Amino acid sequence: xxxxxxxxxxxxxxxxxALVALGFVVIYKASSVLNFAQGEFLMLGAYVxxxxxxxxxxxxxxxxxxxxxxSVALGIFLERVVLRPxxxxxxxxxxxxxxxxxxxxxxxVQCVWGTDTRPFPQVFPSEPVHFGPFPVSQGYLWSVxxxxxxxxxxxxxxxxxxxxxxMRAVAFSQQTALSxxxxxxxxxxxxxxxxxxxxxxxxxxxxAVRGSVDGSLAFFGLKVVPVAILGGLDSVLxxxxxxxxxxxxxxxxxxxxxxxxxGGVKEVAPxxxxxLILMVKPYGLFxxxxxxxx
Amino acid sequence: MRxxxxxxxxxADAAIFETPISRWxxxxxLVALAAVPAVASTYWLxxxxxxxxxxxAAVGLNILTGxxxxxxxxxxxxxxxxxxxxxxxxxxxxxxxVATIPLAGALTALVGMVFGVPSLRLKGLYLAMATLAAHxxxxxxxxxxxxxxxxxxxISVPAARLGPLALDTDAKLFYLxxxxxxxxxxxxxxxxxxxxxxxxxxxxxxxxSAEVIGVRVFRYKLxxxxxxxxxxxxAGALVAYQARIxxxxxxxxxxxxxxxxxxxxxxxxxxxxxxxxxxxxxxLPEVLRLATGELSAQFPGLTxxxxxxxxxxxxxxxxxxxxFEPDGLAARWRLIKAYWKLYPFSY
Numbered sequence: 001x002x003x004x005x006x007x008x009x010x011x012x013x014x015x016x017x018a019l020v021a022l023g024f025v026v027i028y029k030a031s032s033v034l035n036f037a038q039g040e041f042l043m044l045g046a047y048v049x050x051x052x053x054x055x056x057x058x059x060x061x062x063x064x065x066x067x068x069x070x071s072v073a074l075g076i077f078l079e080r081v082v083l084r085p086x087x088x089x090x091x092x093x094x095x096x097x098x099x100x101x102x103x104x105x106x107x108x109v110q111c112v113w114g115t116d117t118r119p120f121p122q123v124f125p126s127e128p129v130h131f132g133p134f135p136v137s138q139g140y141l142w143s144v145x146x147x148x149x150x151x152x153x154x155x156x157x158x159x160x161x162x163x164x165x166x167m168r169a170v171a172f173s174q175q176t177a178l179s180x181x182x183x184x185x186x187x188x189x190x191x192x193x194x195x196x197x198x199x200x201x202x203x204x205x206x207x208a209v210r211g212s213v214d215g216s217l218a219f220f221g222l223k224v225v226p227v228a229i230l231g232g233l234d235s236v237l238x239x240x241x242x243x244x245x246x247x248x249x250x251x252x253x254x255x256x257x258x259x260x261x262x263g264g265v266k267e268v269a270p271x272x273x274x275x276l277i278l279m280v281k282p283y284g285l286f287x288x289x290x291x292x293x294x
Numbered sequence: 295m296r297x298x299x300x301x302x303x304x305x306a307d308a309a310i311f312e313t314p315i316s317r318w319x320x321x322x323x324l325v326a327l328a329a330v331p332a333v334a335s336t337y338w339l340x341x342x343x344x345x346x347x348x349x350x351a352a353v354g355l356n357i358l359t360g361x362x363x364x365x366x367x368x369x370x371x372x373x374x375x376x377x378x379x380x381x382x383x384x385x386x387x388x389x390x391x392v393a394t395i396p397l398a399g400a401l402t403a404l405v406g407m408v409f410g411v412p413s414l415r416l417k418g419l420y421l422a423m424a425t426l427a428a429h430x431x432x433x434x435x436x437x438x439x440x441x442x443x444x445x446x447x448x449i450s451v452p453a454a455r456l457g458p459l460a461l462d463t464d465a466k467l468f469y470l471x472x473x474x475x476x477x478x479x480x481x482x483x484x485x486x487x488x489x490x491x492x493x494x495x496x497x498x499x500x501x502x503s504a505e506v507i508g509v510r511v512f513r514y515k516l517x518x519x520x521x522x523x524x525x526x527x528x529a530g531a532l533v534a535y536q537a538r539i540x541x542x543x544x545x546x547x548x549x550x551x552x553x554x555x556x557x558x559x560x561x562x563x564x565x566x567x568x569x570x571x572x573x574x575x576x577x578l579p580e581v582l583r584l585a586t587g588e589l590s591a592q593f594p595g596l597t598x599x600x601x602x603x604x605x606x607x608x609x610x611x612x613x614x615x616x617x618f619e620p621d622g623l624a625a626r627w628r629l630i631k632a633y634w635k636l637y638p639f640s641y
Contacts, residue, residue, distance in 0.1 A: 034419050034422075082613055082617070085616075085617045086616065086617075089616070089620060090562075091365065091418050091419060092359060092365050092554075092558070092562065093558070093616050093620060095365065095419070095422065095554075096554055096555065096558045096612055096616060097612070097613055097616045097617075099551050099554070099555075099609075099612065100555075100608070100609040100610070100611075100612030100613040100616070101609060101613060102609065103551075103605045103606060103608050103609025103610075103612070104605075104606050104609035104610055104613065105609075106602070106605055106606075106609075107602040107603065107604075107605040107606025107607075107609065108602075108606065110599075110601070110602035110605070111599055111602050111603070111606070222426075222547070225423060225426070226423065226427075229419075229420060229423045233419065261438055262438065264434055264437055264438065265434075267430065267434070268430050268431055268433075268434040271426070271427035271430045271431060272427065272431065274423065274424075274427055275412060275424050275427045278412060278415070278416055278420060278423070278424060279412060279415060279416075282415040282416050282417075282420060283420065284420075292502055293502075294500060294502045294503050294506070
């Protein structure tokens, strides 16, 4: 009973992880960059949505759409100003530039909105839905639904649409893609805006589920990195499986081991499992194994 | 007149100092440093000590990341290992600093090599993740091993001592920290003139090629983790002696990011650059503090914004450096020297 409840909670939290991990995967798939500023994208999305809600009497749906529009603009802007000069630089430089970006975004959010926890208006009804004996809050159900829809959309996008295929071509080889008439720059801009949008959706959902928004949302980005790595950085399916696995794992280890160790197991368990799995499968569960040639 | 690098012997090619002038300038700089405690205030001595400690850690990180090409996000954890080891050895066991500092380094080297084992199979981003895992695992241990680390609370460290001598002021500590930093920097410089150092660089440039030409890649990767962590452990020991009070909050993940920032700004694969970068990143908040102090009369809200401003400035500096000066301060320093070498006919 306790076990089933933990698994259930893990699955719903894991679905949000999967959503944010999707942002990592989309960027990595097209440009081989691991975006450490993903958590800040998420936080910024939540704050912007909150600011729009506070500023005028707009319905939640309108504020949500405006937030998404803002995220698209943010993604395009950052790609143009910060990421484009990084094309062809070593991995460490690209990691550092996204870390620098995350520091800047964090500072901007703190300067504009301060560090206090701000209440997020209630969007989902607080009445939980019962699945058999387990109560599950509606916010989580919405997020599971959102995540499922987005994941299906992305799978279709990468498989069948012109842009999706072009993105995969860019990921495979930038030079070949260019010679086939694909604009690599446009693809990169598109990737970053998609990643920003996905994170903003995650941020707004998290804000609504928790009922408050504060700086700790940014840590979510760091938390989701093991998810993306576990599934394999270039696999959409991996993001889903990784998200759900880590979500369940976290809850189970928290539920059973925290009383033994006195807290904190929840945070460290995903990392321990991550290292163990990577030792067996160095490119994650579903990541493409890179064959290196000299 | 010299108008280029004309090296005619292998000795000249491997020399640490290219010209006698640079050798004597370095010696002169160190001698001048020795006189600093006589004139500087406690505040600036504290800052200088922190710069020197950060340099040791940055040189260590650069050995691993800049020279061997293994990205590490676990530096804060390794600093914590060094600091806690020192606290334990100097506290209850009462060992003198000549014993605790090398032992802390050795212990950290061991821990670093354990966390370097995943590099057997992992590369690039995936390895960076494994070191990030190291950070969280060490943090967990520091928070929970109450008998040694004091758990989430702080633990106090006695002043560094050797017999009757106690290094209990910043000025006295200065004479331990700065010579140690100079020695370790020189050691690192020399390391890359040896077979081991060249093997590290070969692994960075192309690990498969390195294996083909007979470098045992895994063994040298582990060695690199060991040497790097030794440096970081020594820095951690000095952090403990300087701060005198340590808690897990002293070693957050942002510290590891700061250290990566140091070697990026200073220049990857440059010992000198690590020192420049350490000085730059350590001085940045101090300069910002002075500036906000000066301007707080005109803008009263400014002091409240210090923390976010500091974070933002750090990020901005990193991004600007990577976009406009990807090779770091060390490369800029070389250009400046080349300019003056040929002055006024430089072009």
